[in-house]
Amino acid sequence: PAASLTPDDKLPKPTAAPANSSDVNWITADVYKKFETLDCDHPSQDKQERSDPAKPLVTCEPATATSPAIKYILGPVEVKGSNIKSSSFQLQRGAQGAVTNEWAVNIQFDDAGTAKFKEVTERLYQFYVAGGGQSGSDPKAQFAIVLDDQVISAPRSLAVITDGRPQITGGFTEQSAKALSDQLRFGALPISFDIQSEQQISATLGGEQLRMGLLAGxxxxxxxxxxxxxxxxxxxxxxxxxxxxxxxxxxxxxxxxxxxxxxxxxxxxxxxxxxxxxxxxxxxxxxxxxxxxxxxxxxxxxxxxxxxxxxxxxxxxxxxxxxxxxxxxxxxxxxxxxxxxxxxxxxxxxxxxxxxxxxxxxxxxxxxxxxxxxEGHKFSGLDPKRLGAVPLYRGAGRLRSPDEKKPVARTKNAGAAAEAERRMTIAERRLAEKQDQLAGSSKSSTKEGK
Incomplete structure (x- = not known):
C-alpha cells in the first residue's frame, strides 16, 4: 500500500561514491522505491530485457516449499558466470571425514574467478564476523547467485575461500542440490539460436488448412x-x-x-x-x-x-x-x-x-x-471357385499333378486363371514354359514309340 511506503524525505541518500559492490551507497532513492514496490509473488521484471551487470539490481528469490520468497537489493556483479569452471553435488563430509546425510554443492572457478572470489569472501567474512558469526544475520555477509535476474541461492560466506573451490551447504535435498549444480554449470553457457525455418500463417488460414487436411484424410x-x-x-x-x-x-x-x-x-x-x-x-x-x-x-x-x-x-x-x-x-x-x-x-x-x-x-x-x-462363401472373398482353384484330390483315387495346368475352358474361371498367370514372377513363368515344352516333347516321343 502507498501508506506503508517510505516518505521521500526519509529515503536513503548516497554520501559518497560506492567503494565496492557491498557499499550501501549503491542504494539510491530510486533503487529503494523499486525495492519497496516489488512484489515477489507477482514480479514485474521483463524477462527479455536483462539488467546492467554494472548497476545494482532489485530482485527476488522465488518461494519454495520450505521458505517464502525473499527480495534483495544487490550490488553490481563481481564474479561472472563465465568464471565457473565446473560444479557438482554430493553428500557432505563431516569433520572426521565421514559421509553425512546432508547434500552439498561444489563449485570450481577458473584462475580469474578464484582471485576475484577470494577478494569477495575476504570482505563478506568481515561482515559475517562483525554480525555475530553463526548467530548473526547481516545480509551483507551473503553473496547472491543470480540467473536471469532472479536469485537462485544466497549463501553466507563463513570463511575466506582462497583455492577457488567453495562448497554451498544448508538444507539441500538431492533434487535441489542437483538443480542448483545444473544451473551453475549450464546457466552461464552462451546460447544462440539459428532460425531453421520461419512461416507466418493466420489463424483463419491455419484452420482452413487443417480442415482440408482432415477432409483429404x-x-x-x-x-x-x-x-x-x-x-x-x-x-x-x-x-x-x-x-x-x-x-x-x-x-x-x-x-x-x-x-x-x-x-x-x-x-x-x-x-x-x-x-x-x-x-x-x-x-x-x-x-x-x-x-x-x-x-x-x-x-x-x-x-x-x-x-x-x-x-x-x-x-x-x-x-x-x-x-x-x-x-x-x-x-x-x-x-x-x-x-x-x-x-x-x-x-x-x-x-x-x-x-x-x-x-x-x-x-x-x-x-x-x-x-x-x-466353406468359401461367395461373399467371403475367399471362394476357391471364384479364385480359379482346382483341388488336388479329384475323387475316385485321382489326384491333380502339381505340374498340371488348371482348366480355363469355363468362362467363369477364365478371368481368375488369367489373373493367377499374370501374378507369376518372371522366373515362375519361365519354369512353367519349360515344363510345358518338356511335357510336349515327352508326348511326341511316346507316339513315335508306338
Missing part, C-alpha cells in the same frame, strides 16, 4: 474402404477393423506424447498420418493375396492362412523396415515441417506392425475356422 480412408469391400467383400471388413485399431493406437500414442512430452500434431504430421493409411492397407492386401494364392493351389483355408502368413510376413517386415529407415533419415536430416511428417510416418509404421502381427493375423486364424469363410 477422410476421402483417402473412404476410398480404401470402398476398394477393400469391392475387391475382398466380407474380408474387407478385416481391413476396416485393422485400420480402426491402427488409428486408435496412433491416437493413443500421440495423446500420451502430448501429455508427457508436450508434443503437438502439426499439419505435416497430419499429412504423414494420411499417407500411412495407404501404407497400412497395403500390408493387409499383401497378406490377403498370399492367402488367395495358397487357395488357388488347392489348399484348405486354415492351411492357406498359415502358409500365406509365412510368405507375407517377410514382405511386410521388409516394407515397414524401409518406411522406418526413411522416417529416421528424414527426421534427423531434415528441418522444420518435414520432421513432423517423418515422425508420424515412423509412428504409424510401428503401429501397423503391431496391428498386423497382433490383430489381423489372429483375426484371420479365427475366421478361417468359421463356416462362412471356411
Amino acid at each position: 477422410l476421402i483417402g480412408l473412404l476410398l480404401v474402404v470402398v476398394y477393400s469391400l469391392f475387391q475382398y467383400r466380407a474380408l474387407g471388413f478385416v481391413t476396416i477393423a485393422s485400420l480402426v485399431v491402427a488409428g486408435a493406437l496412433t491416437y493413443l500414442a500421440i495423446g500420451i506424447l502430448g501429455w508427457t512430452e508436450n508434443y503437438r500434431l502439426s499439419l505435416a504430421g497430419v499429412a504423414g498420418i494420411i499417407v500411412a493409411i495407404g501404407q497400412t492397407a497395403d500390408s493387409f492386401i499383401v497378406y490377403f493375396e498370399r492367402i488367395r494364392d495358397e487357395l488357388r493351389e488347392g489348399r484348405g483355408l486354415v492351411s492357406a492362412v498359415e502358409n500365406g502368413w509365412k510368405r507375407a510376413k517377410r514382405t511386410v517386415l521388409a516394407s515397414k523396415a524401409v518406411n522406418l529407415l526413411a522416417a529416421l533419415v528424414l527426421y534427423f536430416v531434415a528441418v522444420g515441417n518435414v520432421r513432423g511428417f517423418a515422425f508420424t510416418l515412423g509412428l504409424t509404421a510401428i503401429a501397423d506392425l503391431i496391428v498386423v502381427f497382433m490383430f489381423t493375423h489372429p483375426t484371420l486364424q479365427l475366421l478361417a475356422r468359421t463356416r462362412f469363410f471356411g
Whole structure:
C-alpha cells in the first residue's frame, strides 16, 4: 500500500561514491522505491530485457516449499558466470571425514574467478564476523547467485575461500542440490539460436488448412474402404477393423506424447498420418493375396492362412523396415515441417506392425475356422471357385499333378486363371514354359514309340 511506503524525505541518500559492490551507497532513492514496490509473488521484471551487470539490481528469490520468497537489493556483479569452471553435488563430509546425510554443492572457478572470489569472501567474512558469526544475520555477509535476474541461492560466506573451490551447504535435498549444480554449470553457457525455418500463417488460414487436411484424410480412408469391400467383400471388413485399431493406437500414442512430452500434431504430421493409411492397407492386401494364392493351389483355408502368413510376413517386415529407415533419415536430416511428417510416418509404421502381427493375423486364424469363410462363401472373398482353384484330390483315387495346368475352358474361371498367370514372377513363368515344352516333347516321343 502507498501508506506503508517510505516518505521521500526519509529515503536513503548516497554520501559518497560506492567503494565496492557491498557499499550501501549503491542504494539510491530510486533503487529503494523499486525495492519497496516489488512484489515477489507477482514480479514485474521483463524477462527479455536483462539488467546492467554494472548497476545494482532489485530482485527476488522465488518461494519454495520450505521458505517464502525473499527480495534483495544487490550490488553490481563481481564474479561472472563465465568464471565457473565446473560444479557438482554430493553428500557432505563431516569433520572426521565421514559421509553425512546432508547434500552439498561444489563449485570450481577458473584462475580469474578464484582471485576475484577470494577478494569477495575476504570482505563478506568481515561482515559475517562483525554480525555475530553463526548467530548473526547481516545480509551483507551473503553473496547472491543470480540467473536471469532472479536469485537462485544466497549463501553466507563463513570463511575466506582462497583455492577457488567453495562448497554451498544448508538444507539441500538431492533434487535441489542437483538443480542448483545444473544451473551453475549450464546457466552461464552462451546460447544462440539459428532460425531453421520461419512461416507466418493466420489463424483463419491455419484452420482452413487443417480442415482440408482432415477432409483429404477422410476421402483417402473412404476410398480404401470402398476398394477393400469391392475387391475382398466380407474380408474387407478385416481391413476396416485393422485400420480402426491402427488409428486408435496412433491416437493413443500421440495423446500420451502430448501429455508427457508436450508434443503437438502439426499439419505435416497430419499429412504423414494420411499417407500411412495407404501404407497400412497395403500390408493387409499383401497378406490377403498370399492367402488367395495358397487357395488357388488347392489348399484348405486354415492351411492357406498359415502358409500365406509365412510368405507375407517377410514382405511386410521388409516394407515397414524401409518406411522406418526413411522416417529416421528424414527426421534427423531434415528441418522444420518435414520432421513432423517423418515422425508420424515412423509412428504409424510401428503401429501397423503391431496391428498386423497382433490383430489381423489372429483375426484371420479365427475366421478361417468359421463356416462362412471356411466353406468359401461367395461373399467371403475367399471362394476357391471364384479364385480359379482346382483341388488336388479329384475323387475316385485321382489326384491333380502339381505340374498340371488348371482348366480355363469355363468362362467363369477364365478371368481368375488369367489373373493367377499374370501374378507369376518372371522366373515362375519361365519354369512353367519349360515344363510345358518338356511335357510336349515327352508326348511326341511316346507316339513315335508306338
